Amino acid sequence: MKLLNHTLSYLAVMLLVVIGAWATIFYVNMLDEIQDSIDDGLENSKLLIIDKVKEDTILLHKTDFMESNYAIHAITEETARNYHEAYLDSTLYMQNEEDNEPVRILKTAFRATNGKYYELQIVSSMVEEDDLIEDLFFAILWLYVALLASVLIINNLLLRRIWKPFYHALDNLERFKPGSQESFTPVSSNVNEFSSLNKTIASLLQRTTETFNSQKQFIENAAHELQTPLAISINKLELLTEKNTLTEDQLHEIGAVINNLERLTRLNKTLLLLSRIENRQFPEVHSIDFNALVNRLVTLFTDLAEFKSVKITVIDKGTLSGNMNAELAEILVSNLLKNAITHNYPGGFVEVTVDGTGLSVANSSGSAALDATQVFKRFYKNSPEKNSSGLGLAIVKSIADYYQLSVGYTHNGRHQFTIRFPEA
Amino acid sequence: MKILVIEDEPDMREVIIDSLEKEKFLVESAAGYHAAMDKVAAYDYDCILLDIMLPDGSGLSLLEEFKKLKKRDSVIIISAKNAVDDKVKGLNLGADDYLAKPFHLAELTARVKSVIRRKTAEGQMMLELNNITVDTGNRVVYVAGQELALNRKEFDILAYFMANKNRLINKTALAEHIWGDGTDQADDFEFIYSQIKNLRKKLKDADAAVEIQAVYGIGYKLAGR
CATH class of the missing domain: 1.10.10.10 (Winged helix-like DNA-binding domain superfamily/Winged helix DNA-binding domain)
Structure with a gap:
């Protein structure tokens, strides 16, 4: 949810509460005021009627409301003495509405000039409460909608313009990648918060870039420092083996040393590759045709597979392409292939399936199911293969993480590793 | 056939020279940027092996200097970095090949012979x-x-x-x-x-x-x- 709409949702709830409370108070007060003024009118009518009765005693026999708004009944003195004047809410049949309508009644007692006691009832028509509530409800609903609409419009026109530097900074941050040439361009704003936000981001990114560069420098230097002594050792031993004075046993021993130095070299290269992937030092991205890549690498591995008597089949179920660094895409696929060929038995198979959303490599193997939570960890080894570095699948995992691909392992009589591209 | 080895590490230099001399090449060497500059300016070589990280200057800027001198010597860059951007930069600056350390002596020999063959007249392949x-x-x-x-x-x-x-x-x-x-x-x-x-x-x-x-x-x- 966007920030602007987020505030609007809080505002909507708040407005509903405030306007609702206001409407209730307003309604109660208004009703009270109306009743007050009706009661005043009834009081006034009472005085007028009693005065009129003094002059015209015929009126004392008007026992029904009929066309006027009062009625008079004779009562005993006893009743009159205990009489309490009262205002009542009641209903009365109205000719025009053809229904019982709410009325206000004033009941009082008085002594006429003839010395007898009478009860006087005066009515006045009242507000129809349900109609009033309905009218008020709709008025308030329209007010509420109008308020929200105007807030929405103000948000979109005014606030959007005010928040522009913020969205610009956000957009810039999303596109920022340490090591790439694109730098952060702050937008000038006369709002203090925004200009300080921009400044903070700029300095943070600069520090990140510096750290990234120094780390990259360190990795490269470390590589240099290790590779050169390794190169000298291997090459000196190679020259030594060419001396004709050595016995076969000595040659064999030197061969073993060279093999181990080569393993050390590969380990060094692989660890460097892992840290370069994790430092995201592969910025160049191309659209990779995975069908072609798989077929090319399978051809490359034919000799190794034939030596191991493993049969490789490729099943193209659909075309798969994705944006990746070409070097990493090749390492990803070849590590999976190599893994499947190496951890196999003579006469076994490797089956590569490519479809529109991903690729999977399945292989036969003498070993039981691997621990799916451990299999992608560095230096995880579950085979007697003495030369296995235990890093091949760790590299697969870190390349997959780099490009937000999902990578999974399942065992169903055969080992299967699956790479899935995220849904577009 | 004359070859110049530009490499600051003495052991590395020695092992490369030994190996190339077995192939009957005439090998000279330079330990740094300035020594290399002097040699290249004064003589022509069939092939130059250039270490990219030298103590007194970058191998890449040395490559640019060779170009300014209009030298046609074949150049093979030797680097411990094996970074793709360095490789691309080097080849763009006119290097003929790129070899990452550590390498095998057999590979070095094959590469040297290959760039020399490419430079010499047709029919000499x-x-x-x-x-x-x-x-x-x-x-x-x-x-x-x-x-x-x-x-x-x-x-x-x-x-x-x-x-x-x-x-x-x-x-x-x-x-x-x-x-x-x-x-x-x-x-x-x-x-x-x-x-x-x-x-x-x-x-x-x-x-x-x-x-x-x-x-x-x-x-x-x-x-x-």
Whole structure:
């Protein structure tokens, strides 16, 4: 949810509460005021009627409301003495509405000039409460909608313009990648918060870039420092083996040393590759045709597979392409292939399936199911293969993480590793 | 054939020089930026091996200087970095090849011979030993004047052996040269044996006066018979 709409949702709830409370108070007060003024009118009518009765005693026999708004009944003195004047809410049949309508009644007692006691009832028509509530409800609903609409419009026109530097900074941050040439361009704003936000981001990114560069420098230097002594050792031993004075046993021993130095070299290269992937030092991205890549690498591995008597089949179920660094895409696929060929038995198979959303490599193997939570960890080894570095699948995992691909392992009589591209 | 080795590490320099001298090259060396500049300005070389990280200047700027001097010497960059951008930069600046440390001496020899062959006049692309001639330009092998049919890998292996004739070739070096870097984690290079076996048989059937000797635990050696 966007920030602007987020505030609007809080505002909507708040407005509903405030306007609702206001409407209730307003309604109660208004009703009270109306009743007050009706009661005043009834009081006034009472005085007028009693005065009129003094002059015209015929009126004392008007026992029904009929066309006027009062009625008079004779009562005993006893009743009159205990009489309490009262205002009542009641209903009365109205000719025009053809229904019982709410009325206000004033009941009082008085002594006429003839010395007898009478009860006087005066009515006045009242507000129809349900109609009033309905009218008020709709008025308030329209007010509420109008308020929200105007807030929405103000948000979109005014606030959007005010928040522009913020969205610009956000957009810039999303596109920022340490090591790439694109730098952060702050937008000038006369709002203090925004200009300080921009400044903070700029300095943070600069520090990140510096750290990234120094780390990259360190990795490269470390590589240099290790590779050169390794190169000298291997090459000196190679020259030594060419001396004709050595016995076969000595040659064999030197061969073993060279093999181990080569393993050390590969380990060094692989660890460097892992840290370069994790430092995201592969910025160049191309659209990779995975069908072609798989077929090319399978051809490359034919000799190794034939030596191991493993049969490789490729099943193209659909075309798969994705944006990746070409070097990493090749390492990803070849590590999976190599893994499947190496951890196999003579006469076994490797089956590569490519479809529109991903690729999977399945292989036969003498070993039981691997621990799916451990299999992608560095230096995880579950085979007697003495030369296995235990890093091949760790590299697969870190390349997959780099490009937000999902990578999974399942065992169903055969080992299967699956790479899935995220849904577009 | 004159070769200049620009490398600051004394042991590395020495081992490269020893190896190249076995191939009857005339080898000179420079330990740093300025020494290299002096030598290149004064003499012409058939091939220059250039370490990119020198203590007193960058190998890449040295490469730019060579260009300004309008030198046509072949240059092979040797680097411990193996960073793709360095490789691209170097090749764009006119280097002929790029070799990452650590490398095998057999690979260095093959690369040096290859860039020199590319620079020399057409028709000089031949590698010869006894009655075998390998034409690397047209990718054809002749045994006593008769063409010998080889598949792509067999040809690559023989050409590699011919470039390193009478030298002991490490089997890892051979595997990486023929099958590429992708195999470098297979760790087990015994699979190249079947290719060698086929090649041996073809050479023997054609009466080639060479043999591929196996040195147990290390690799192979092509020698005349």
